[in-house]
Amino acid sequence: xxxxxxxxxxxxxxxxxxxxxxxxxxxxxxxxxxxxxxxxxxxxxxxxxxxxxxxxxxxxxxxxxxxxxxxxxxxxxxxxxxxxxxxxxxxxxxxxxxxxxxxxxxxxxxxxxxxxxxxxxxxxxxxxxxxxxxxxxxxxxxxxxxxxxxxxxxxxxxxxxxxxxxxxxxxxxxxxxxxxxxxxxxxxxxxxxxxxxxxxxxxxxxxxxxxxxxxxxxxxxxxxxxxxxxxxxxxxxxxxxxxxxxxxxxxxxxxxxxxxxxxxxxxxxxxxxxxxxxxxxxxxxxxxxxxxxxxxxxxxxxxxxxxxxxxxxxxxxxxxxxxxxxxxxxxxxxxxxxxxxxxxxxxxxxxxxxxxxxxxxxxxx
Numbered sequence: 463x464x465x466x467x468x469x470x471x472x473x474x475x476x477x478x479x480x481x482x483x484x485x486x487x488x489x490x491x492x493x494x495x496x497x498x499x500x501x502x503x504x505x506x507x508x509x510x511x512x513x514x515x516x517x518x519x520x521x522x523x524x525x526x527x528x529x530x531x532x533x534x535x536x537x538x539x540x541x542x543x544x545x546x547x548x549x550x551x552x553x554x555x556x557x558x559x560x561x562x563x564x565x566x567x568x569x570x571x572x573x574x575x576x577x578x579x580x581x582x583x584x585x586x587x588x589x590x591x592x593x594x595x596x597x598x599x600x601x602x603x604x605x606x607x608x609x610x611x612x613x614x615x616x617x618x619x620x621x622x623x624x625x626x627x628x629x630x631x632x633x634x635x636x637x638x639x640x641x642x643x644x645x646x647x648x649x650x651x652x653x654x655x656x657x658x659x660x661x662x663x664x665x666x667x668x669x670x671x672x673x674x675x676x677x678x679x680x681x682x683x684x685x686x687x688x689x690x691x692x693x694x695x696x697x698x699x700x701x702x703x704x705x706x707x708x709x710x711x712x713x714x715x716x717x718x719x720x721x722x723x724x725x726x727x728x729x730x731x732x733x734x735x736x737x738x739x740x741x742x743x744x745x746x747x748x749x750x751x752x753x754x755x756x757x758x759x760x761x762x763x764x765x766x767x768x769x770x771x772x773x774x775x776x777x778x779x780x781x782x783x784x785x786x787x788x789x790x791x792x793x794x795x796x797x798x799x800x801x802x803x804x805x806x807x808x809x810x811x812x813x814x815x816x817x818x819x820x821x822x823x824x825x826x827x
Contacts, residue, residue, distance in 0.1 A: 478668060480564075482558075484558055487730065487731065488553055488554075508564075508567060511569070512569060515570060515576075529595065532596070534594040534595060541630075541669045541670045542669050543629075543670070544735060545736050553730075567603060574613050581616070581622060582809045590624065590804070591617075591622060593610070598629055599626065600629075600632040604630075604632060620810060621808055623648040626651045637682060637686045637688065647803040651689065651690045652691050654695050655673060655692055658708055665744075673712075677713065681717050684716070689800050690717065692720075694786070697724070699757065710790055711793050714794055719796060722797070723786055727771055754778070
C-alpha cells in the first residue's frame with residue numbers, strides 16, 4: 463500500500479468526530495475557512511504517513527497512569543472520538559488537534575523490529591507495558607497494516623507482560639497471540655465501552671466498533687481464557703453516567719471480570735473541540751452536561767492535577783466514585799485486573815543467536 467495519500471473511501475470521510483481545524487498552539491499561522499463560502503469544504507479522506515522514529519517504547523513518569531512504559535504503533539487516531547484527551551499530542555507533529563488528528567495518521571512500519579531490539583537491550587528491565595498509552599492500537603487501519611499484531615508477535619515471543627486498552631472489536635483477531643501471553647500471566651485486556659446506545663456511539667465515537675461488537679470481543683476473549691475487563695471511559699456527567707450500571711452488567715454478562723473508569727478530560731484544544739461537538743450533537747443537553755462537569759471539577763471544566771484529572775474532586779465526584787463502586791460490586795466485577803508477571807520474560811533463542819553472530823562478525827574487524 464502507499465505510505466501516504468488518501469486511502470479511505472469518500473463516503474467514510476464524512477464520518478468524523480469533529481470538523482474543527484482548531485489552531486495549533488505552536489504555530490503562529492492558522493487558516494480560517496471562508497465564512498461567506500456557499501458550502502463548507504468536504505471532509506478530507508484519511509492520509510497515512512510513515513513515522514520513522516528511532517525508538518518505539520515510550521517512558522512515562524506520571525504517577526496516576528499506573529504504567530512506566532508504553533508502546534504506540536500509531537500516532538493520531540481515525541476513531542475520531544470527540545473527547546479524546548490525546549488530540550493535543552498531534553500538535554507536536556505540526557498538525558491540528560482537530561480534524562488532522564483523525565485524518566492524518568502516522569504509522570510506525572518498523573515498530574516490531576524496534577520493539578525486539580529494545581527488549582533485548584542490556585539495560586531493559588522487564589515491566590508491564592501499556593498498549594497503547596496514547597492512541598488506540600486497533601484503530602481501523604490496523605486490519606490492513608497489522609503493525610499491532612506484529613508487535614504482539616514480538617511480545618509473545620519475549621513473554622513481555624502487556625495490558626491492552628481498545629474500543630475496537632478487532633482485538634479478538636489476535637486471540638492466538640494473547641493466549642500465548644496468558645499462559646505466562648502476561649496479558650490483560652480492557653475493552654472500553656462509553657455507551658450502549660448505538661446512536662450516541664456513532665455521534666461521539668464515529669469510527670469505533672459498535673457496543674454489540676465490543677461485547678462480542680469480551681465474550682471471545684473470555685472464552686479463550688484471556689483476562690478481560692471493561693473500562694467505562696470517559697464518563698461524561700449528564701450524558702452517559704446514567705448508563706454505568708447497564709454497561710457494567712452487560713460487560714459482566716459477556717464475561718468481563720474487572721472494571722474501571724475515567725472521567726472526561728478537556729485539556730488544551732480538546733475543550734473547544736468538545737464544546738463544538740455539544741453544540742452540534744447534543745445542543746439541548748449542553749448546559750446540563752457542562753454544569754455537571756463543573757460539579758466534579760471544583761467549578762472548572764478541566765483539571766490537569768495528578769490524582770484529580772482522572773476522577774475529579776468534591777462531593778459530586780465522590781458520589782460518582784461511590785455509585786461506580788456499588789454498580790461494579792453488584793455486577794460481580796473486581797476493581798482491577800490480574801497482577802501481570804515478568805517472571806517468564808526471555809530473550810528468544812533465535813534473537814540470542816543473531817546477537818552472537820553479529821558480535822562475531824564485529825570481532826573479525
